[in-house]
Amino acid sequence: MINIGIFGWGNLGKAAVDNLSHFPDLQLKAIFTRRPQAVAASAPKGVCVADANDMPQWAGKIDVLLLCSGSATDLPEQTPAAVKLFNVVDSFDTHARIPEHFAAVDAAARASGHLGLISAGWDPGLFSLSRAYFNAFLPNGTDYTFWGKGVSQGHSDAIRRVAGVKRGVQYTVPRDEAVARVRSGEQPALSTREKHKRECYVVAQPNADLAEIEREIKNMPNYFADYDTTVHFISEEQFDREHGKMPHGGFVLRSGNNTPELQSLLELNIRLDSNPHFTSGVLLACARAVKRMYDDGKRGCVTLFDVPPAALYAQSPQEMRARLL
Amino acid sequence: MINIGIFGWGNLGKAAVDNLSHFPDLQLKAIFTRRPQAVAASAPKGVCVADANDMPQWAGKIDVLLLCSGSATDLPEQTPAAVKLFNVVDSFDTHARIPEHFAAVDAAARASGHLGLISAGWDPGLFSLSRAYFNAFLPNGTDYTFWGKGVSQGHSDAIRRVAGVKRGVQYTVPRDEAVARVRSGEQPALSTREKHKRECYVVAQPNADLAEIEREIKNMPNYFADYDTTVHFISEEQFDREHGKMPHGGFVLRSGNNTPELQSLLELNIRLDSNPHFTSGVLLACARAVKRMYDDGKRGCVTLFDVPPAALYAQSPQEMRARLL
Numbered sequence: 001m002i003n004i005g006i007f008g009w010g011n012l013g014k015a016a017v018d019n020l021s022h023f024p025d026l027q028l029k030a031i032f033t034r035r036p037q038a039v040a041a042s043a044p045k046g047v048c049v050a051d052a053n054d055m056p057q058w059a060g061k062i063d064v065l066l067l068c069s070g071s072a073t074d075l076p077e078q079t080p081a082a083v084k085l086f087n088v089v090d091s092f093d094t095h096a097r098i099p100e101h102f103a104a105v106d107a108a109a110r111a112s113g114h115l116g117l118i119s120a121g122w123d124p125g126l127f128s129l130s131r132a133y134f135n136a137f138l139p140n141g142t143d144y145t146f147w148g149k150g151v152s153q154g155h156s157d158a159i160r161r162v163a164g165v166k167r168g169v170q171y172t173v174p175r176d177e178a179v180a181r182v183r184s185g186e187q188p189a190l191s192t193r194e195k196h197k198r199e200c201y202v203v204a205q206p207n208a209d210l211a212e213i214e215r216e217i218k219n220m221p222n223y224f225a226d227y228d229t230t231v232h233f234i235s236e237e238q239f240d241r242e243h244g245k246m247p248h249g250g251f252v253l254r255s256g257n258n259t260p261e262l263q264s265l266l267e268l269n270i271r272l273d274s275n276p277h278f279t280s281g282v283l284l285a286c287a288r289a290v291k292r293m294y295d296d297g298k299r300g301c302v303t304l305f306d307v308p309p310a311a312l313y314a315q316s317p318q319e320m321r322a323r324l325l
Numbered sequence: 326m327i328n329i330g331i332f333g334w335g336n337l338g339k340a341a342v343d344n345l346s347h348f349p350d351l352q353l354k355a356i357f358t359r360r361p362q363a364v365a366a367s368a369p370k371g372v373c374v375a376d377a378n379d380m381p382q383w384a385g386k387i388d389v390l391l392l393c394s395g396s397a398t399d400l401p402e403q404t405p406a407a408v409k410l411f412n413v414v415d416s417f418d419t420h421a422r423i424p425e426h427f428a429a430v431d432a433a434a435r436a437s438g439h440l441g442l443i444s445a446g447w448d449p450g451l452f453s454l455s456r457a458y459f460n461a462f463l464p465n466g467t468d469y470t471f472w473g474k475g476v477s478q479g480h481s482d483a484i485r486r487v488a489g490v491k492r493g494v495q496y497t498v499p500r501d502e503a504v505a506r507v508r509s510g511e512q513p514a515l516s517t518r519e520k521h522k523r524e525c526y527v528v529a530q531p532n533a534d535l536a537e538i539e540r541e542i543k544n545m546p547n548y549f550a551d552y553d554t555t556v557h558f559i560s561e562e563q564f565d566r567e568h569g570k571m572p573h574g575g576f577v578l579r580s581g582n583n584t585p586e587l588q589s590l591l592e593l594n595i596r597l598d599s600n601p602h603f604t605s606g607v608l609l610a611c612a613r614a615v616k617r618m619y620d621d622g623k624r625g626c627v628t629l630f631d632v633p634p635a636a637l638y639a640q641s642p643q644e645m646r647a648r649l650l
Binding site: 015018019022023095098099102119124126128129130131132133135136137138139140258259261262263264265266267268269270271272273274277278280281282285303304305306307308309310312313314317318320321322324325 | 340343344347348420423424427444449451453454455456457458460461462463464465583584586587588589590591592593594595596597598599602603605606607610628629630631632633634635637638639642643645646647649650
């Protein structure tokens, strides 16, 4: 059995606990949190909830710690700190800052003799793996990634910071026309606006200026200004009924040529009822791989690009070859 | 530079040469064949064509040999023999015999201190990788593989053995209804007949009994009897015009649940103008990985399940993380 810990009791940490029964070689030893009393009240029975400040006492009792916090401010601090005590897996997803995060985790892991796997999930994660294989096998081509239809937490947070907004959620939606052009093998150059549109569902505060909310959302730089954005005002009842889940999904496509006349089109396509639940499955499989690679002597920081697929899979290499090859 | 050799000058070997310019770190040292004079006449200028019997003289001059022969009778003999002299990559695709082939290559490779990677291509190969990641990340679910629309060499050969058939080609075609049911998330149990149908295009010999040809094809055990098969008789002109390529493709789908209420659907979907051309790209990337893993001390037999994705990719791990993660 591989002993795991979970740090962070948000959507991802809770989903990991929901998912754990499908990973029979992993057992949860403790949930670490900065709010142990509040979490103890909501955690499933029989699960040990520990104060994050007490983590050093758990060194040696946890094989792999899953870091289930956010990438914006938590993981850049928590992952390098945690890898001083444990082997770790995180889902750091701020693409532009991955080199810096990798370097910080690598230095801390080498100093303490641990192994850390960063940026696991679906993008980065399963999507990255697809891009890697597609590029390796079809070097002459063009990559496309489309996200959605699904809830973007960052954009939903941005909506909720607008004055007069009580509740809000944002769906990223790939444009059918753009996807169809790529699937046709055309290899088009696509602008940001041509690839995705953004749909917002907002519950306004009583007496709020709806036109002003809509204007402010649509013109928000970085988040919405470069997209065709639609804002729907709905009642709180409708919001609760229709927008309580966190579905997501998307496509990775690579369109390329083996010779000038002969094309190949490769596509990964995923549809998730719950983004955090699927992501937690990737983290749990990665915890298994980290334990195995650590036992083989691997130290420092790695990503899924460094992990042989066999290390992620529950059964033996023989069974894997017979069943899946 | 990685020095490669190619053994076998059929569709796959020729496609590997066509594809080589997209792998700038690989250079072709020699094509090995049992018919050196005939091949020398058709091989591209500047490529060295060598007698397969002279392979022992090339030991030490070739980093990785690509075996580009058939799985039915050639590779079970050739791969274990070749790995005594070189590191090798093959595309052995008789799924049921992979354990036996793996054992033979592993024993010969360990004895000679080489590394062999078997069963590379798209199925086994890219499809196997998708099944592996999908199963690792979503352990509670059902796998589906659909092939086509594409040319099956084995079934085309079977048609051509029927008396009265001059030319023949067989397309494996996934049934839209079956694919749609899987994509809906239903997880249906599907019979062989429900998953694929078979379409045959035949040029008959003059005065042949068309009804008898059709009856014989449709009732052929293993190949056609379990499927809904359509036989189209066409002219040789139409055959040459419309059926000269080797397109293929297909889908790998995994439909599963993270919790009883929350589903995930994962799909890889590929469309290839030329099956051998895409397959050769996988073999060439695998040659790169074999050289790197051999240099790292790896010996024996492996499959793509044992290869970290980074080993397949041309650029450095840093560039790979920055570009593809």
